[in-house]
Amino acid sequence: MRVALFVTCVNDTLFPDTGRAVVRLLRRLGVEVDFPRAQTCCGQMHANTGYRDEAVRLARRSVAALRGYDAVVVPSGSCAAMIREQYPKLAGSSGPFADAVAQVVPKTYELTEFLIDVLGTTDVGAYFPHRVTYHPTCHSLRGIHLGDRPLTLLRQVKGLELVPLPGAEECCGFGGTFALKNADASAAMCADKVRAVLDTGAEVLCAADNSCLMHIGGMLGRQKSGVRVTHLAEILCSTETAGVR
Amino acid sequence: MSVTFLGMPADRPFPRNAARAVRDSQLRFNLRKATRTIRARRASVVAEAPDWAELREAGRAIKEHTLRNLDEYLVRLEESVTAAGGHVHWAADATEANRIVAGLVKATGETEVVKVKSMVTQEIGLNEALLEQGITAYETDLAELIVQLGDDRPSHILVPAIHRNRAEIREIFAEHMSGWGRPAPEDLTDEPAALAEAARLHLRERFLKTKVAISGANFAIAETGTLVVLESEGNGRMCLTLPRTLISVVGIEKVLPTWRDLEVFLQLLPRSSTGERMNPYTSMWTGAAEGQEFHLVLLDNGRTGVLADEVGRQALRCIRCSACLNVCPVYERVGGHSYGSVYPGPIGAILTPQLRGMGSELDRSLPYASSLCGACYEVCPVAIDIPSVLVDLRSRARHPWPERAGMAAAGWVLERSGRLARLQRAGARLRRLVPRRLPGPLGGWTDTRDLPEVPKESFRDWWDRTDGGRR
Ligand code: SF4
Numbered sequence: 001m002r003v004a005l006f007v008t009c010v011n012d013t014l015f016p017d018t019g020r021a022v023v024r025l026l027r028r029l030g031v032e033v034d035f036p037r038a039q040t041c042c043g044q045m046h047a048n049t050g051y052r053d054e055a056v057r058l059a060r061r062s063v064a065a066l067r068g069y070d071a072v073v074v075p076s077g078s079c080a081a082m083i084r085e086q087y088p089k090l091a092g093s094s095g096p097f098a099d100a101v102a103q104v105v106p107k108t109y110e111l112t113e114f115l116i117d118v119l120g121t122t123d124v125g126a127y128f129p130h131r132v133t134y135h136p137t138c139h140s141l142r143g144i145h146l147g148d149r150p151l152t153l154l155r156q157v158k159g160l161e162l163v164p165l166p167g168a169e170e171c172c173g174f175g176g177t178f179a180l181k182n183a184d185a186s187a188a189m190c191a192d193k194v195r196a197v198l199d200t201g202a203e204v205l206c207a208a209d210n211s212c213l214m215h216i217g218g219m220l221g222r223q224k225s226g227v228r229v230t231h232l233a234e235i236l237c238s239t240e241t242a243g244v245r
Numbered sequence: 246m247s248v249t250f251l252g253m254p255a256d257r258p259f260p261r262n263a264a265r266a267v268r269d270s271q272l273r274f275n276l277r278k279a280t281r282t283i284r285a286r287r288a289s290v291v292a293e294a295p296d297w298a299e300l301r302e303a304g305r306a307i308k309e310h311t312l313r314n315l316d317e318y319l320v321r322l323e324e325s326v327t328a329a330g331g332h333v334h335w336a337a338d339a340t341e342a343n344r345i346v347a348g349l350v351k352a353t354g355e356t357e358v359v360k361v362k363s364m365v366t367q368e369i370g371l372n373e374a375l376l377e378q379g380i381t382a383y384e385t386d387l388a389e390l391i392v393q394l395g396d397d398r399p400s401h402i403l404v405p406a407i408h409r410n411r412a413e414i415r416e417i418f419a420e421h422m423s424g425w426g427r428p429a430p431e432d433l434t435d436e437p438a439a440l441a442e443a444a445r446l447h448l449r450e451r452f453l454k455t456k457v458a459i460s461g462a463n464f465a466i467a468e469t470g471t472l473v474v475l476e477s478e479g480n481g482r483m484c485l486t487l488p489r490t491l492i493s494v495v496g497i498e499k500v501l502p503t504w505r506d507l508e509v510f511l512q513l514l515p516r517s518s519t520g521e522r523m524n525p526y527t528s529m530w531t532g533a534a535e536g537q538e539f540h541l542v543l544l545d546n547g548r549t550g551v552l553a554d555e556v557g558r559q560a561l562r563c564i565r566c567s568a569c570l571n572v573c574p575v576y577e578r579v580g581g582h583s584y585g586s587v588y589p590g591p592i593g594a595i596l597t598p599q600l601r602g603m604g605s606e607l608d609r610s611l612p613y614a615s616s617l618c619g620a621c622y623e624v625c626p627v628a629i630d631i632p633s634v635l636v637d638l639r640s641r642a643r644h645p646w647p648e649r650a651g652m653a654a655a656g657w658v659l660e661r662s663g664r665l666a667r668l669q670r671a672g673a674r675l676r677r678l679v680p681r682r683l684p685g686p687l688g689g690w691t692d693t694r695d696l697p698e699v700p701k702e703s704f705r706d707w708w709d710r711t712d713g714g715r716r
Contacts, residue, residue: 012703027714041659043659049639049648051640051652054653057656142619170620182260182614184263184264184268186689187267218696
């Protein structure tokens with residue numbers, strides 16, 4: 001099976017640890033991963049802010065880089081949602097772009113989908129001795145319907161104590177450029193999320209999307225709360241013998 | 246060309262309204278409490294309906310079909326209403342509708358009318374227009390009464406006074422009821438029962454002496470000419486049965502083809518809206534009864550324009566249940582007034598700029614009044630894909646130039662992986678220089694949140710250096 005990692009521009013640029021964790025995790029499970037060099041960004045920021053033409057250009061580039069693989073793994077619920085939900089709309093019903101999209105979309109998996117639905121594994125042999133709470137993020141939850149896949153994986157992690165997050169399904173207020181354009185509303189939403197995280201007493205907040213974690217983590221950090229944020233992949237990658245890095 | 250009026254001034258953009266609202270801690274407390282309670286109630290009564298998904302699909306399909314054949318069903322509605330002894334009037338915009346209604350009231354010789362809660366009459370600013378003609382309109386819905394007495398604006402589709410708590414309501418009643426009719430009792434407390442009793446006595450007097458009523462309608466059935474109003478207090482029923490003349494102002498999208506279609510919506514609406522299994526007062530009337538007169542004013546006010554839009558037209562399926570408001574995390578923090586229209590929340594963010602156009606700063610900012618979290622789409626009983634409509638409207642809005650420049654620059658960098666790699670390396674070299682506070686419009690982020698640290702090496706460079714971790 002030829003598997004492509006679509007690492008996403010945010011992970012590539014700001015959170016390379018997550019990309020490395022995905023590579024190591026998949027390799028540990030016997031999957032050879034390739035990183036198609038021409039990839040950059042799925043175009044979500046442009047599409048969601050109303051810059052359709054730029055989004056179409058970036059979508060064309062992404063599918064060109066990703067087609068030809070048996071599977072595409074994306075460690076981000078929202079970028080996976082962009083590819084699966086918005087690419088078909090951007091591509092229209094016919095033409096070479098639409099064909100390429102039709103090839104890539106059914107093979108695109110968010111990381112936990114790939115682990116559970118394709119590899120058929122729920123225990124990835126991870127070890128992470130911490131109190132962890134999980135924020136499902138809107139696009140993971142309502143965009144691609146991840147359901148409880150992430151929790152199923154977390155429950156198998158040795159040493160990990162999973163604590164439920166109150167109001168988990170509520171938006172953290174990130175929303176891409178929403179956090180800039182409506183900074184006050186966004187901060188008010190984030191403040192409630194932060195309070196909920198602190199209420200759990202968890203040491204680590206994890207999610208399947210680094211952008212939401214960057215947002216919530218930014219406020220947790222400003223408040224000097226001591227709670228760490230970590231992408232789910234990094235937890236799944238940790239073992240007793242090797243840390244993430 | 247006529248300008249669509251939506252009953253509220255469109256002056257400041259949404260983020261400025263919102264910034265003020267989030268600082269009002271009383272407002273945030275009231276909203277949080279109210280929306281959470283009703284959200285939980287909706288969730289539990291929806292969960293117990295085993296065929297909810299099918300019902301929702303049926304609701305969506307009926308509305309969609311009706312909108313596609315709207316011209317036909319409207320003509321049939323007119324025929325049925327006329328055959329049942331009613332009179333039908335067509336209004337292209339707010340001005341025309343208000344003129345028709347004022348004319349009809351004047352013809353009765355009356356100067357006072359009672360009103361059932363109606364969004365569409367707020368949309369066209371009917372009360373104000375009637376006042377100019379020397380006619381006073383009395384709101385009879387409890388929440389609308391609170392809004393009217395307080396010289397305030399509604400801030401929610403279902404609970405127009407959601408932004409008020411009971412202490413504030415007591416104030417309003419004690420101070421202003423006497424100016425509109427029977428005064429509040431001297432010893433009025435802020436107990437809900439006492440407030441309701443004060444309103445009941447005040448309204449009862451009004452119902453018994455007013456001879457003209459104005460209503461909206463939740464549904465208008467083309468096949469039979471029947472109009473339907475759903476409400477919870479019984480005040481609507483009083484308005485709809487007691488007066489001699491009834492004038493109903495109804496948006497053209499409210500029509501349903503047949504009597505049987507109603508069954509679907511009588512299940513969808515109460516569960517989505519008040520979180521009840523069945524609606525307390527459902528009133529239906531067909532034409533005019535003996536000795537009474539019935540007028541139906543069918544209002545366009547921008548709706549046919551919306552209908553012409555392939556993506557946006559689904560907003561006309563809305564049955565005004567308010568489920569999307571109650572689940573919206575943005576609405577919960579900023580309240581209804583921030584949206585600057587009688588239609589607040591997620592549905593308002595897509596309906597208002599479509600009806601009114603995107604000429605003002607406020608209307609251009611409304612499609613951005615969402616984090617695209619998708620909660621509204623999930624609860625909508627007629628499956629309006631609000632996030633997709635928001636994104637579509639955003640792509641048609643005029644963007645401010647600094648943003649355009651930023652987006653173009655980002656697009657240029659992301660268009661070639663080599664450009665992205667070079668920028669990442671520059672960032673890594675300058676990582677110590679990244680400021681703690683961002684300048685200008687970006688500062689909103691760093692006022693309350695830290696920026697992430699820029700890593701020493703991008704993923705892409707790590708992959709190259711280590712041959713994908715193999716070295
Ligand atoms: S958009 Fe949907 S959820 Fe919102 S008020 Fe209309 S029908 Fe209800």
